[in-house]
Amino acid sequence: MATPVSTSTRNIPLGGPESVVDSACPLDCPDACSLAVTVRHGKLVKIDGSEKNPTTAGYICNKVRGFGDRIYGPDRLLHPGVRKGRKGEGRFERASWEEAIELIAQRMEGAKAEFGGESILPYSYGGSNGLLTQDNFDATLWRRFGTSRLARTLCAAPTGAANMALYGKMPSVVYSDYPHARLIILWGVNPSASGIHLIPYVREAQKNGATLIVIDPRSTALARSADLHLAVKPGTDVAVALAFHRYLFANGHVNAEFLAQHTKNADKLRARAEEWTIDKAAELAGIDPALLERAIKLYADASPALIRCGWGLERNRNGGNAAMAILSLPAVGGKFGVRGGGYSMSNSASWDIEKPWIGAPEAATRIVNMNHLGRTLLDATDPPVKVLFVYNCNPAATVPDQHRVTRGLEREDLFTVVFDQVMTDTALYADVILPNTTFLEGYDFAKAYGPLNIDLGRPAIDVVGESRSNADVFGELCSRLGVLQEDEPTGELDLLVRVLDSLPGTIGDDLRNDRRPIPAFGEAPIQFVDVFPKTQDRKVDLFPETLEYSTPLGLYRFQPDPATKEYPLTLISPASDRTISSTLGELSRTDVKLLMNPDDAAARHLANNDLVRIFNALGEVHCAVNVLPTIRPGTVSLPKGLWRRSTRNGVTGTALVPDTLTDIGSGACFNDARVQVAALPVA
C-alpha cells in the first residue's frame, strides 16, 4: 500500500540523533493543538506547541508537556494480562495478544449464545478523542455483533441537546474573533484549566476595551480580572438567564425583525421568563440583585456581545434548561450578524463529518445510559451484562455513584476487558487488560471543538511495550469474530486511508499534503452572515415542543435544590490544570484538597490544611481542606477527574454524586452532590 501521508515510520528510529516530528493533540480539550515533538532514537524528548497552527501559536498546556510521564511511567501497560487475583487487586499474569484476543472472543461468543448480544456492553468515552480511536472498527464490531448500545452522556449531553434543538449545532464564534467583542460573558467555563488558548484572545479583547463578565461559583483568575463576577449558586443558571430574557423583552432590547425572520416561538419563551424578576433570580442564585441588573444592562446595550457557554452550568438537574436559556439569549437580544457577536459553544459538529467508514448501520439494540453503569451492572436482567468492554475511559473514577460502579465491577460472573494505556482504577477490576498506544505512537486526527482546526497526528515515537492501536485491536476482533465483509480492511493504516478518503471537501487532501484545512464557510464565520442554523427550516426554535414534553417540569423551568439539613453543601468538581477529564490522573497527586469558603470552615471549626471527611448517604471522601474565599459560601469543590489514589481513603468525589440525570440530554448531575464536611477524627 502507498504511504498515506508523508511522515516518519513507526518503530524505525527517526533519522539522526534528534528530530522534530509534526503531530497533533487529540485529547478531550477544545484546542486540538498542533505539536512539535522532539524525538531521539525513537524516544520522546520534548513536546511543544507548533507554530503551524495559529491558535496553538507555539505553546501548549503543562499537562501535555508532561505527557512523557504517562508514556514511560510506572503505570504504563506494556503487555496483555489475565487476572490472577481478586477483582480490584490489579494482579495480572502476562498473556500473548493471541491468547488475550482468543479469550475475549470466546467470552463474547459464549455470552451472545447464552444471553444474547445485548449482554455485552461496550463502554467508551473521550479519553482519546481522535477519529481513529473511536467510532471506527469498534463501532463496526458492536453493531454487527448486536451488543447493547451506549448513550455517551457523561459530559456535553445537555448543552449538545440544547445547541441542537435551538440551532442544529450551527458553527459558533471562534477564538480569533473574541477581540472584536465589546462585551464577553464567560458562563460556566474556566479556560485557564480547559482550553488555555482562549485566554490571550479574551485578554486582547479586554485591552481593546471589552467588558468581561464571568459567571462561576468560584473566583477564578479570569473572574478576578473581570469587570463583573456573578458567583451564582450551582444549578441556578437557568433562573439567572431567564432574568436576562425578561429584561430584554420588557425593555425593548429585542430585535423584532430578527425574531420574526429567524426564530419561532419567542412568545412562549417570553411567557416562561415572565416570573423571573431580577430580584427573584438573584435571591435564588445567592447574588446581589444590583450586580445582576448591571450585568443584564451591560449585555443589553453592548454590541458585539458574545457569550461563551461552558459545560459547568449543565452538570445539574436544570442543566439542559440552563443551556437553552443561555444559548437563546443572542437570538432574543439581537446579538448575531456582527463579527465577535453571538455565542460560542462546542464546534465539534462544524466540519459535518458523518463517519461513513463505520461499516454497518446502527443496530436497534438496548441503549444504556453511561451514567447508569453501576445500576446497569447490578440490576439489569433483560439480559444481565455478562461482558463489559471498557476503552478510552475510566468509569471507576469518573462515573457518578462510584461505590455502585465498583460493586458492579466486582461481580464475579462479569467478564471485564479494559483496553487502556495505563493501569487505571477500572483496569484493576479487569479480567483481561490490553495495552493501548498513546497518540504519539500512532496516527490520529485531532479535531478541535473551540477553534475550527483539524490536524493529523503522526507517530512520533516507538511503540512502548506491546501496545496496539484501537484500530488494530478492534480490526482483529472483527476478524476473529467473523463480522467482516469480504475485502474489508482491518488495520490502522487501512483505516487512516479510508478516513482521509471519506472526509468531506478537501480536508483529506489538505491533510495529506500538510495544508491546514479551512471549512467552506471560512475559518472565522460570522453567525447569521456566513453560517445559519442547521435546523430543518433554518430557524431558531426558541421553544421546541418535543423538549417541552420530555423535560420533567417543561422547558425553561427550575427544579429545586436537592440540599437537605443533613447535607447542605453543594459539591462541585470543575476541570483542573492537572488532568484532561481523568487522563493523567495516575501521575502523583498527593496534595488534593477540598476548596472551602472561610465562612463554611469557621462554622465547622476547620482551619486550613485540616483533614476532613466529606460525606453524604452515598459515601465519604477523606482529604485536606483548603480554606479560601475563592469559592462562594455553601459550595465546596474537589478537582474533576481524580483517581482514587488522590485521597486518603481511596474514594473520590464521584462517590458522592447521585446517578440522577439532567432535565434535557440525560447527562450526569455532578454538581447535584449535596454533602456535609467535618473534621476527620484523629485515628
Ligand code: SF4
Ligand atoms: S490538552 Fe489542550 S491545550 Fe493541552 S496540548 Fe492538548 S489541545 Fe493543547
